[in-house]
Amino acid sequence: MDMKLSGKTVLITGGSRGIGFACAMGFAAEGCTVHIASRSKESLESAREKIRARHNVPVEIHPADFSNGDTARRVVDSVGHADILVNNAGAIPQGDVFGMTEPKWREAWDLKVFGYVNATRAMLEKMYARKAGVVVNVIGLAGESFNYDYVAGTMGNAGIMAFTRAVGSKSVDHGVRVVGINPPATRTDRMLTRLRNVAEQKFGDPERWPELTKHMPFGRAAEPDEVADLAVFLASDRASYISGVVMTLDGGQAARH
Numbered sequence: 720m721d722m723k724l725s726g727k728t729v730l731i732t733g734g735s736r737g738i739g740f741a742c743a744m745g746f747a748a749e750g751c752t753v754h755i756a757s758r759s760k761e762s763l764e765s766a767r768e769k770i771r772a773r774h775n776v777p778v779e780i781h782p783a784d785f786s787n788g789d790t791a792r793r794v795v796d797s798v799g800h801a802d803i804l805v806n807n808a809g810a811i812p813q814g815d816v817f818g819m820t821e822p823k824w825r826e827a828w829d830l831k832v833f834g835y836v837n838a839t840r841a842m843l844e845k846m847y848a849r850k851a852g853v854v855v856n857v858i859g860l861a862g863e864s865f866n867y868d869y870v871a872g873t874m875g876n877a878g879i880m881a882f883t884r885a886v887g888s889k890s891v892d893h894g895v896r897v898v899g900i901n902p903p904a905t906r907t908d909r910m911l912t913r914l915r916n917v918a919e920q921k922f923g924d925p926e927r928w929p930e931l932t933k934h935m936p937f938g939r940a941a942e943p944d945e946v947a948d949l950a951v952f953l954a955s956d957r958a959s960y961i962s963g964v965v966m967t968l969d970g971g972q973a974a975r976h
Contacts, residue, residue, distance in 0.1 A: 722749050724749040727803060729801060729803040730781075730794075731743050731746070731805040732785050732838060734753075735759060735763045735766040736908060737907035737909060738907065738943045738947065739807040740943070741947035742807065742947040743770055743778075744773065745950065747776045748773075754781060755780055756780075756782075756785065756794055757783075763782060766780075779798075786834055791841065801845075803855065804842045805854075808830060811869075813872070828875055831875050832879060839856075839897070842854060853953070855899070855950050857902065859901055862880045863876075876901070885963075888962070890962060897962055898962060899965035900946060901966065903935070903969040905941045905942070911928065914931050936975075953966065
């Protein structure tokens with residue numbers, strides 16, 4: 720299916736690794752000009768080379784910390800012509816209501832929550848003026864599950880879900896769509912490192928990590944490409960009547976008992 724994205728420009732935050740990198744590859748495959756932002760210039764340069772090696776499209780990098788509102792606005796302003804914004808930067812640590820100190824909590828939300836809000840607000844100004852554009856927020860299944868031991872993540876993701884629905888319900892009046900994706904545990908490098916550590920502790924062998932995912936739907940974690948495929952579809956004209964919604968991508972996990 721032709722997504723009709725060739726020639727479009729996309730800005731992806733947290734685009735050098737994991738789901739963000741998979742999104743960059745997915746949009747590049749559709750013929751988009753790709754801009755990726757993250758804190759690490761080295762990771763961005765590596766990602767750029769990999770994207771260019773596989774797809775013949777322009778790729779620009781933006782070393783930037785989106786937990787700083789001025790920095791987020793500066794990057795968005797430099798790519799204000801982008802047709803698509805994918806908010807993906809940020810990982811909130813585990814911890815219950817006492818384990819998460821205020822500084823830790825604020826630091827996590829500055830990137831994952833306010834980073835999304837600031838980038839979206841800045842880009843919407845540009846998109847509203849053009850009366851066209853799409854914002855895709857990659858959020859997380861914890862926003863639906865209310866986990867005490869992941870309280871900052873549960874709250875942060877639930878907040879971004881509400882933000883997506885509220886803004887996406889009215890952005891259509893300006894020709895702009897705002898949508899979200901709630902992926903489950905996804906097989907990123909970060910997840911694999913954690914699973915290998917657990918497998919080492921539990922089994923004495925880090926390579927037995929796949930045994931820790933057998934309880935998941937299909938007996939495995941989601942793949943970054945599976946999240947990216949949905950992001951590409953939602954950003955395309957094939958999803959032109961979808962806005963103000965959060966798509967759950969969990970293999971039926973939420974309905975399990």
